[in-house]
Amino acid sequence: MLTTMDKAGRVVIPASLRARIGLVPGPIDVVVDGSGLRIEIPATDAVETRDGFLVIAADGPPVTADGIRELRLADQR
Structure with a gap:
């Protein structure tokens, strides 16, 4: 999905993508991934281990x- 970056380096993540992964306002991790960037939602206290998972x-x-x-279809495209 094409989007733009402004002069301050801000990128708008389209609402449909934010909704798809449950992204809400707050801190995010931006990681260099090869020649691109990956946005990750930091783990919260809600992460726990149950039966080794x-x-x-x-x-x-x-x-x-x-x-x-x-x-799955998006990964195949």
């Missing part, structure tokens, strides 16, 4: 079959 408390939008299908 990392579990994040569900506070974002519900995961649906259509949402998963859309994510």
